[in-house]
Amino acid sequence: LRGADAGPFTRESELQYNGGAQLSMSDFPSNPAAASERSSDEGVRQPARSPAEDMELLSRVQARDQGAMAEIFDRYSGMAFSVAMRVLRDPSQAEDVMQDVFFRLWQNPGAFTSERGSLGGWLAVVVRNRAIDIVRRRRPSDPVEDVVLPANTNLAAEVERNTLMERVRGVLTGLPAEQRKTLEMAYFDGLSHTEIAAKTGEPLGTVKTRIRSALITVRKAFQA
Amino acid sequence: MTDGRHIPQDDLALHAMQALSPEESAVVRAHLAECAACRGELAELAGDLALVAVGVEQHAVPAGARERFLQRVADDAAAPAAEQAARPRVVPIDEARARRGLMHRIPWTAVAALLVITAGLVIKIGDLRLEVAEQARTIREQSAANARAQQVMDVLTSRSAQHVLLTAAKTKPAPTARAVYLASRGALIMQASNLDPVPAGKMYELWIIPMSGAPVPAGMFRPDAAGTASLVMPQLPKGIAAKAFGVTVENEAGAQSPTMPIVLSGAAPAAGE
Numbered sequence: 001l002r003g004a005d006a007g008p009f010t011r012e013s014e015l016q017y018n019g020g021a022q023l024s025m026s027d028f029p030s031n032p033a034a035a036s037e038r039s040s041d042e043g044v045r046q047p048a049r050s051p052a053e054d055m056e057l058l059s060r061v062q063a064r065d066q067g068a069m070a071e072i073f074d075r076y077s078g079m080a081f082s083v084a085m086r087v088l089r090d091p092s093q094a095e096d097v098m099q100d101v102f103f104r105l106w107q108n109p110g111a112f113t114s115e116r117g118s119l120g121g122w123l124a125v126v127v128r129n130r131a132i133d134i135v136r137r138r139r140p141s142d143p144v145e146d147v148v149l150p151a152n153t154n155l156a157a158e159v160e161r162n163t164l165m166e167r168v169r170g171v172l173t174g175l176p177a178e179q180r181k182t183l184e185m186a187y188f189d190g191l192s193h194t195e196i197a198a199k200t201g202e203p204l205g206t207v208k209t210r211i212r213s214a215l216i217t218v219r220k221a222f223q224a
Numbered sequence: 225m226t227d228g229r230h231i232p233q234d235d236l237a238l239h240a241m242q243a244l245s246p247e248e249s250a251v252v253r254a255h256l257a258e259c260a261a262c263r264g265e266l267a268e269l270a271g272d273l274a275l276v277a278v279g280v281e282q283h284a285v286p287a288g289a290r291e292r293f294l295q296r297v298a299d300d301a302a303a304p305a306a307e308q309a310a311r312p313r314v315v316p317i318d319e320a321r322a323r324r325g326l327m328h329r330i331p332w333t334a335v336a337a338l339l340v341i342t343a344g345l346v347i348k349i350g351d352l353r354l355e356v357a358e359q360a361r362t363i364r365e366q367s368a369a370n371a372r373a374q375q376v377m378d379v380l381t382s383r384s385a386q387h388v389l390l391t392a393a394k395t396k397p398a399p400t401a402r403a404v405y406l407a408s409r410g411a412l413i414m415q416a417s418n419l420d421p422v423p424a425g426k427m428y429e430l431w432i433i434p435m436s437g438a439p440v441p442a443g444m445f446r447p448d449a450a451g452t453a454s455l456v457m458p459q460l461p462k463g464i465a466a467k468a469f470g471v472t473v474e475n476e477a478g479a480q481s482p483t484m485p486i487v488l489s490g491a492a493p494a495a496g497e
Contacts, residue, residue: 066297073293077285079278086280095289099296106297117267121274128277129242148263150271168279187276192243208234215237215272222275 054119061109069106076120077102080127086188087131097131117149125149132190171221175214182207183214231255231262233269240269303350380413380456383448399451401488403430403469410462412442414455416471416488419447426473430455431482433468439482440464444474466492 054075060068077098084094101123105111116122125147172180182200185191191199193207200207231239231252238244239252256263379385391397401416414430422428427446431439443458471488472479 064301066294066301069297070290070294073290077289077293078282081285081289082280082283083277085283086277091283091286094283095286095292098285099289099293102293103296103300106300117271117274121271121278124274124277125270128273132242147270148267149274150264150267164275165279165282168275172276172279183276186238186241186243187273188280190243192245193238208238211241212234212237215269215276218275219268219272 051114051118055114058109058112058119061106069102072105072119073102076123079120080123083124083127084131087128087135087190093134094131097127097134101127101130116147121149122147128187135190167221168218171218172214175217179210179214179217182210186211230259230265233265236262236266237269240266240273302353377456380415380454399488401430401469401471401490403490405432405466405469405492407463407465410460410464412455412458412460414443414445414469416445416447416453417451419451419453421451422446422473425476427476427478428453428471428487429474429478429482430458431470431472432460432464432466433470435465435467439470441478441480442469444476444478468492 054072057068057072061072080098080101081094084097085091088094088097105123112119112122129147172183175183182196182202185196185199186193193204193211196202196207197204202210235244235248235252239249242249244252256266397418399416399418399420401414401419403412403414405412412432416428419428427444429444430442432442433439440460442460443455445453445455447453468489468491470482470486470490472482472484472486474483
C-alpha cells in the first residue's frame with residue numbers, strides 16, 4: 001500500500017481508464033473447496049444467478065410482474081436482511097429496512113441499471129446505507145440512485161454464494177485487528193471518522209488510513 | 225478536501241460510507257460531478273464495501289417476511305390508476321429541461337390545491353378498498369363456514385342417508401339413541417335407531433332430565449320404516465345442565481310432562497363445557 005499522500009489511487013493504471021466503465025474487479029474463480037467446507041447455514045443458501053437474469057427480471061418488474069419481483073426477493077432477501085441485521089441488530093427493524101428497499105425497487109425498478117454494477121452488490125450497499133440512516137436517526141441522505149458499483153464485476157454471479165461470503169469473512173479476519181475494528185465501526189456502526197478518533201484516541205489521519213487500507217486489502221484479495 | 229486534482233482516496237472511502245459531514249460531502253459531490261476518474265474510484269470503493277457487506281454473518285429471513293412483502297407488492301399492483309400516476313418517476317434531465325418553459329405558465333396555486341385534493345381522494349379510495357377487501361374476506365369465510373354447517377345438517381337430517389348401528393356380532397340390534405348436547409348453547413343433536421314403530425296419533429318425545437326441576441321437553445320425532453329418527457337443534461333454552469336424557473311415547477301434540485314408561489334413557493356424563 002502507498003502512503004496517505006499517494007493521491008487518490010493506489011494503482012497507476014486506473015488513471016488510464018476512461019469513465020470508469022472499464023474499471024473491473026476480476027472474475028472470482030469459483031471455490032468448490034470452500035463450498036464443501038461450508039458450515040451449517042444451509043437456510044440462507046441460494047443458487048448462483050447471472051447478471052443477465054437479474055436484468056431480465058428487472059425488465060419484467062418494470063412491466064409490473066409480481067412474480068419477477070418475488071424472484072428477486074427470493075434471490076437477495078437473505079443477504080439484504082443479514083446486512084440490515086448486522087447494522088441494526090434487531091430483526092423487526094432489519095426486516096423493515098429490507099422490505100422498504102425491495103419495495104422501492106418494485107416501485108422504481110429503473111433505479112438500478114446494469115451500469116450500476118451488480119444487483120446483489122448494489123442492494124447490499126443500499127440496505128446498509130438505509131440501515132445506517134436508521135441508526136443515525138436521520139432522513140435518508142442520498143437517493144439510492146447515487147449508489148454506483150463498478151461495472152463488469154462478477155459480484156452479481158457470486159454475491160449470493162456462500163463461498164463468496166466465506167472468502168470475504170476470511171479476508172476480513174485476516175486484516176490487522178485495528179484495521180478491521182475501525183472499518184466495522186465506520187461501516188456497520190455508522191460512526192464518523194471523527195467519532196472513531198475520539199473513541200479510540202487515534203489521530204484522524206490514522207483512522208482514515210486504516211479504513212482505506214482495509215478496503216484496498218479486500219479489493220486486492222478479489223483480484224485475479 | 226481535494227488535493228488540487230482529485231479527492232484523496234481516504235475521503236472518497238468516507239464519502240462512500242456516508243461518513244462525511246454535509247459540508248464535506250458537498251465538496252466531494254461538486255468534484256465528482258466534474259471528474260470521471262474519481263467517480264470510477266468511488267464505484268470501486270462501493271464495490272469493496274459491497275463485498276464487506278455480503279461478508280456479514282447470514283441470518284434467515286424472518287418467518288412471514290416473504291408473504292408480507294408480496295402482499296405489499298400485490299396491494300400496490302392493485303392500487304387505483306390515479307395513485308399510480310401520482311407516483312414520482314424519474315424524469316430524464318433533457319426532458320425536464322424541455323418542459324421547463326411550459327412550466328412557467330402553469331398556475332401553481334391551483335395545481336397545488338388540485339394535488340392536495342387528489343392526494344386526499346387517493347387516500348380515501350385506498351381506505352375504502354381496504355375496507356371492501358376486508359368485508360369480502362369475512363363474507364368468504366362465513367360462506368365457507370355456512371356451507372360446511374349445511375353439509376353437516378344435510379347428512380344428519382337427510383331421509384336418504386343410511387344410518388348404521390354397529391354392535392357386537394350376533395347381537396340383536398336394540399332400540400338406541402345417541403344425544404349430543406351442549407348445554408351452554410342449548411344445542412342438541414339426537415340420532416335414534418331400531419326404534420319400534422309408534423301407533424297412529426303418537427310420537428316419540430325426547431326429554432332432558434335436569435340436575436334440578438322437572439323434565440324439559442326436547443323435541444318430538446317419529447321413526448322411519450327402518451326405525452331411524454333424528455332430532456337436530458330443537459328449540460331449547462340455554463344453560464340447562466342435564467343429568468340424563470329420556471324418550472317416551474306421547475300424543476302427537478306433545479306433552480308437558482313425560483308419560484310412563486320411559487322407553488329409552490341414558491345418564492349424561494360430566495359436561496365438557
